[in-house]
Amino acid sequence: MSTTLFHGGTVWRGHAQPTGHALLVRDGRIVALDDEALRLADAAEHSDGAGAATAAASGTADAAASGTADAATSVERIDLESGFLMPAFGDGHAHPLFGGLEAEGPDVRACATVEEIVAEVRRFAEEHPEREWIQGASYDGSLAEGGLFDARWLDEAVADRPVVLRAWDYHTVWCNTRALELAGIDAETPDPVLGEITRRADGSPLGTLREWGAVELVTDIMPPRPAEERLRALERAADYYLARGVTWVQDAWVEPGDLDTYLLAAEADRLRLRTNLALYADPRRFAEQLPDFVESRRRVQEAGSPLLTANTVKFFADGVVENETGALLEPYCSALHKHGMSVWGAEALAEAVCAVDAAGFQVHVHAIGDAAVRQALDAIEHAVAVNGPRDRRPVIAHAQLVDEADLDRFASLGVIPNMQPLWAQLDALMQVLTVPRLGQERADRQYPMRTIEQSGARLAFGSDWPVSSGDPRDGIAVAVSRRTVDGEPAGGWTPHEILPVGVALDAYSASVAHQAFADSADAAWGRIEPGAAADLVHLAADPRDLDPSRIPDLPVRATWLAGSPRYRGAPSLAVS
Structure with a gap:
């Protein structure tokens, strides 16, 4: 029987909960807090295993002393060294398989110019002559004017083999000429449904493909x-x-081959993280997908891994603002009639969401622009009206731009806004690509996190990693300051949307656990209370006491999943 006592620091239970100083864990679950935890630990070390188990079950010091055998229970005592213990973080929207695969190709994420990308692709190709295709991600889409990258630039690095690079947004790819040729993309190729082939003045393909209808022309071969x-x-x-202290992730885009990979990992005992799979719903073939979703969920349930579920279906309502494919109520600044891309259309999205909801799945909708957010809210409202009340916890991810008329609908419909706090800053991407497309007035209404949270909605956070950093510390630092890493602007961009630190910590822990339905008796995590799984993260200092600029560098000393240490950091350093 494994027993661990955490003491000597701050035990943080949540923004609205009392703060403690000790925590006792037995066999992966929290059994006691504060003085009771200390008493039970002392009693367990002077009792037999049976007596200690009784103590844990009854929650009394008297029971802890009831053991009669000579052998004492061993208690691991972990000194928090004035640090900060809290529920482990969760990532409510990410793409872990994509992120992990980036290391298998050229490291273009680190490149600051087009020339650096080309040089890195050349280096990788020369070191890997066995690779038939050169694949990589995530290049910075702001490095070329308008986000338009030319195939001929990559041809300078590799001309005889296909090269396909995903942009940081994962909605765009940049190909060399050989990849375009193999995909049969030329001047006569029409733009596919849900996609755009960018072109030169003569109509020939430039090399940049936008959204998955066009991206799949290459990725499918x-x-x-x-x-x-x-x-x-x-x-x-x-x-x-x-x-980085994260023990649960929502994989927000899972296709059949990805499902097979997760099941293979479960079978081989190579899963290390709690993960829920969101099965990708495609408007071009949704009719045949729904039975497959049900079968996929059954396969995951039968696999029996406590770390893996498949309870969610993912919809894309639109694209991204940087490509001008995010769906807007009012047109983009670049064109009087360009409102972006509606992936499903309002009626089709409502019917598909209703069908998925009726099958018992959680709905998870990517919605960037205000028109897409409204479509997503309308679709969820339709599902509620048709299917009746139940604990459904639908999610709208990103919610970058929300019309004022829709701000209160998240709370009234029980919709979880899963937002990416790291994006709420005036960085180069925002200033080069986003603001010019939206105009200043709309740009200043982006990421209304505080407004939606104060309306009563359960705000949860995600990173969209590898689109951006998957480190919760990076996102929290921006959420509580609305400043860049350089501290700009001094008072924070749109400062009325700045969150208190405790609310931001909750949004990256307890609220993600709520999104994950992790509050049943046998699956509880994301909170510190007796009976919950001991998913914990030990930070070197209390983030509430730090200037936001220091939060990204706050050391993670250790991470536990169900009481088992899954990460131990470097030796402790003083943090003031």
């Missing part, structure tokens, strides 16, 4: 990644997250 490569990617993603 690429050879599948080897199974072992994909398994390594999942393990790499888990290691990345655990080192």
